[in-house]
Amino acid sequence: MPQSSKPTYYSLLGLHPWASVIDIRRAYRQLSKRYHPDTTDLPTAIATPKFQQINEAYATLSHPERRLSYDLKIGYSRFGVIQPPPDLNQPVSRSHDWSKSAYLDASDRPLSSGEIFALFMLVLTFVGCLLLAVAIGLTRGETAIQTHLLQPTAPVQQQIIHVSQPITHLVIKNKKIS
Numbered sequence: 001m002p003q004s005s006k007p008t009y010y011s012l013l014g015l016h017p018w019a020s021v022i023d024i025r026r027a028y029r030q031l032s033k034r035y036h037p038d039t040t041d042l043p044t045a046i047a048t049p050k051f052q053q054i055n056e057a058y059a060t061l062s063h064p065e066r067r068l069s070y071d072l073k074i075g076y077s078r079f080g081v082i083q084p085p086p087d088l089n090q091p092v093s094r095s096h097d098w099s100k101s102a103y104l105d106a107s108d109r110p111l112s113s114g115e116i117f118a119l120f121m122l123v124l125t126f127v128g129c130l131l132l133a134v135a136i137g138l139t140r141g142e143t144a145i146q147t148h149l150l151q152p153t154a155p156v157q158q159q160i161i162h163v164s165q166p167i168t169h170l171v172i173k174n175k176k177i178s
Contacts, residue, residue: 008074009056009057009060009061009070010057010061012053012054012057013027013028013031013054013057013058013061014027014031015027017071017074017076021062024058024061024062025058025062028054028057028058028062031054032051032054032055032058035047035050035051035054036051037051
């Protein structure tokens with residue numbers, strides 16, 4: 001990141017460029033309490049300009065499009081890995097296509113250990129359910145096929161009885177004749 005004589009908005013708020021919107025809001029609230037002309041013990045000549053700088057920094061960094069433009073201006077890019085910015089010396093005037101960037105959410109942050117554990121348990125439960133369904137399908141599926149083949153259905157049984165009745169009458173008649 002190029003260094004200039006003027007401090008960046010991130011350094012005014014005491015943050016890194018990859019800070020989340022929540023971190024920016026927290027830093028702004030703490031600093032605004034400290035430098036607000038009505039609530040500070042500092043002289044008004046010192047507190048007022050510092051408070052105005054903090055307000056300007058927060059107004060820029062809390063708005064996603066303004067923050068993107070400012071990041072490009074200072075040479076920091078969240079999406080430079082996927083798509084390099086066209087020119088760092090000109091401000092971004094067109095709306096940015098967020099689908100082409102790695103920075104999709106203004107409140108992006110790493111997952112906490114509890115969230116990672118919850119995702120792990122969710123995946124583990126899903127895989128367990130799939131394995132259970134396959135196991136039940138294999139064990140019950142074979143027995144269902146076997147019982148289906150051994151037990152004819154009702155229409156088939158009626159056809160067997162209907163065909164076997166004339167044969168029985170023929171056998172009985174043949175025995176009487178002989």
